[in-house]
Amino acid sequence: MDDLRIVVVTGASRGIGRAIAVELSAPGTHVIVNYNSKPEAAEKTVSLIAGRGGAASAMCFDVASADAVKEAFDKIVKAHGRIDVLVNNAGIAKDNLLALMKPAEWDVVMATNLRGAFLCSQAVIKPMMRRRYGRIVNVTSVVAATGNPGQCNYAAAKAGVIGLTKSLAREIVSRKITVNAVAPGYIETDMTAAIPAKAREALLGQIPAGRPGAPEEVAAAVAFLASDLAGYITGQVIHVNGGMFMS
């Protein structure tokens, strides 16, 4: 048991999750860097945090697996006695037009992006309620608001994350636990590197800021929502998208 602030970031081995994990690291904080398939990348995040004088450890579990999530969070609570911040960031895309989409492409995206946020949130609720403190930040997407051809599965999962955010926020606001979401626009990561050049150009044309966002720009919004200063903000979605969509 310790007095460290315990932060769990899912999908923190790369991209936006890594930037969030690094941004949330600080003296007195221990960041759990979750990953699914790339241990070296997760260790790189851990060493970036160590380079800033923070504490971190990598932890492999599939956010879509109820058993794996339970085992992982039980272990965290046993070791540290608390969880202060959960960032549900892990996500995947399996793009296809709806007419061609295989049920497996639908299911795996829903399982990772929506069920994962449900399972991890459920796992932290009790330890947070016991301490009457907690911050949950869910990473959704601009396409939850706008839709996007080829992303019916992804947009539906991300819209589901917003419904989850608002409903859970109402369930636990009296326990001093806040639940919010951050909706990135087009951010340069491995996920967007997979977009064909022509489609990337078209996307860039839709961004008034005239450039893609950086993972650190998303991390800054998450860090604010995870901070004590944001204690009166709950059930909200902050868009980080260079003006691509304004709610």
Ligand code: NAP
């Ligand atoms: P990324 O570079 O592809 O990284 C995805 C991360 O999620 C990796 O750390 C990966 O772990 C982890 N992950 C995937 N499946 C997992 C699972 N089943 N269990 C645990 N971890 C899992 O993606 P990104 O662009 O940083 O995206 C991060 C989040 O932002 C996602 O939720 C995404 O939907 C959202 N988002 C991204 C953009 C964008 O433009 N990039 C825009 C809007 C929203 P491994 O490294 O171990 O595979």
